[in-house]
Amino acid sequence: MHTAWTQKHKPQTLSEIIGNKDAKQKFLTWLKSWNRGIPKKRAAFLYGPPGVGKTVTVEALAKELKMELVEKNASDYRTTEAIKRFAGLASQYATLSGGKRLILLDEVDGISGKADRGGVRALTEILKTTRSPVALTANDAYNPRFSTIRKYCLLIEFKKPTIREIVSHLKKISAREGIAADQEALKFIAERAGRDVRSAVNDLQVLAQGKKRLVYDDVVWYAGRDRKEVIFNVLRTILYSRDSWEAKKAVSAADVDPDMLFNWIYENAPYHLTDPHDLVKAMDSLALADIYRKRIRATQNWSLLRYVIDFMTSGVAVARQRTKSSGWIPFRFPEKIRFLSSTRGERALQSAxxxxxxxxxxxxxxxxxxxxxxYLKIIFENNSEMAAGLSKWLDLDENMIEYLAGNKKQTKMIVAKIG
Ligand SMILES: Nc1ncnc2c1ncn2[C@@H]1O[C@H](COP(=O)(O)OP(=O)(O)OP(=O)(O)O)[C@@H](O)[C@H]1O
Ligand SMILES: [Mg+2]
Structure with a gap:
């Protein structure tokens, strides 16, 4: 089974968490201050953009300080009732075994101030009286709904790590996975992810998993119109929604290139529809879509495109019937597109x-x-005299000569003879 690299390569200690030096220090100091008694602020509010290490900082530090971590998340704050249910935890000094406890209220953005005022009040009560340290995380601590909560918290801001920090993190992960990754490729991933570390690591996995080497050409396709989140969302809907209409709608809303999408679905269906019956159905639909695709190419009758779309979206979506969901399976980058993009330079030179x-x-x-x-290749590889003459006659530049000659030495000989 696949594991997400964000999970597999999750920082285990504070020092492995990149960037956010001040935030980590502030949190550590506050947590240690509990050893000298209950501090003025009983809760720390870690806030900042997604995927920069808020949750993982709390987890890693609990591990390092050997504290028992109690994690609560969005579903636990849905109602006042639910919040009150975990209030008891916070009223105790220590765990049954006498160890120390750290309570993490993760992603409190979900608490809604208006709909459930009681919820915020119940939470505030916990923060005021807790006898165990409480850490909260959210993306936006300055949302008005947190105005009361904020008063009882030590505010700790998390920021996006720098490109350089993210690149070196990605480099480490690549090395552990046995992949030689080019600096340029990693830089592109980090930038493209908007310096969101989680997103960068996910991208790296999609692009590099199973490879020995990752070069710039492998990643530049990201720059195109079909951003990967868009593709992933569409894929997810098609492969998981079981809803033919949703699947079709997702495609038209996303405005992705149908040929590109076809390759994505074709490549990914076998990994996500693991029941053979389901897969047969999906592949049948894709085959029909492909027949129409071919017909469009031959006849330029684009009105047939709607059948292509129907078969590859609705047809595949309803195929999921028996497949059991089996955890997180990453989407794979279609080999065909990978091949086309890795040979782009070569193809351009050939057509020139x-x-x-x-x-x-x-x-x-x-x-x-x-x-x-x-034939030119054979001549250029073997006969520099004739190659020189042909180069002149065809008016080839040095790049073209090198491509035909196959190596630098032969190229030099040919160029010398052109004079
Ligand atoms: N600063 C970081 N250093 C190393 N890895 C990181 C860092 N930030 C994020 N990651 C990676 O991304 C994953 C998700 O990070 P985390 O859950 O801490 O994000 P978050 O800031 O809590 O985001 P959200 O606001 O979406 O909850 C981690 O498991 C880890 O693999
Ligand atoms: Mg988080």
Missing amino acids: IGMKVRRRCHMSAVRSVKEVLP
């Missing part, structure tokens, strides 16, 4: 040579690439 041949030989550039280029 094709254009040159076309001018001289009066044949289409596509045919030139298919029929002439292989």
Whole structure:
């Protein structure tokens, strides 16, 4: 089974958490101050953008200080009742075994001030009287609904780590996974993720898992119109919603390229529809979509596109019937698109040579690439004299010559002969 890298490579100690030096220090000092008695502020409010280490800081520190961590999250604050239920925990000094306890109220953004005033009041009461340290986390501590809560908390701001810090974190993870990753590729991922560490690590997993090497070309496709969150959301709807209409709507709302989406679905369906019956149904639908795709290409009759969309969205969505959900499965990057993007430079060079041949030989550039280029390669690899003459005649530049010659040494010889 797959594990998320954010989980697998989650920091275990405070020092492994990148960036946020001041925030970590402030939290550590406050937590240690409990050893000298109950401090003025009994709760710490860790706030900041998503995926920068708020939750993991609390978890790592509890581990390091050997405290028992009691984690509560959104579903525990849904009602006043639910909040009161865990108030008891906070009224005790220590755990049954005499250890120290740290209570984490994670992602309190979910508490709504208006709908359930009682909830905020109940929570405030806990913060005022707790005898165990309480840590709260949220994205926006300055939301008016927290105005009372804020008074009883030590506010600790978390910030996005720098690109450099994130790159070195990604580098470490790559190394542990046995992947040689280029600095440039990692930098691109970090920037693209908007310096959200969780998102950057997720991206790294999608792009690099199973590879030995990660280069810039593997990641640049991100820059395109079809941002990966958009694709992922659409994929999730198609593979998990079981709702044909939702699936279709997701695609039209997201405005993704149907060909690209087809590859994504095709590549990912087998990992997410693990029941063979379901997979057969999904693949049947994809096959039908593909038939229409081919027909469009041949006839340019684009009105058929709606059938492509129907089969690959609704058809696949309703295929999920017996598959049991089995935890988190990452989406895979389609091999076909990976291949196309990794050969983009080469293809561009080929067609540029094709254009040159076309001018001289009066044949289409596509045919030139298919029929002439292989022979040119043989000549350029073996006969520098003839290659020099051809280069002049076709007006090839040095990049093209190097591509045809296959190596630098041969290129030098040819260029020298052109004079
Ligand atoms: N500063 C960091 N250093 C190292 N890893 C990090 C850092 N921030 C996030 N991560 C990675 O991302 C995952 C999620 O981080 P975390 O849960 O702490 O985010 P958060 O700030 O609580 O975000 P949210 O506001 O969405 O709850 C962690 O498990 C870890 O793998
Ligand atoms: Mg969190």
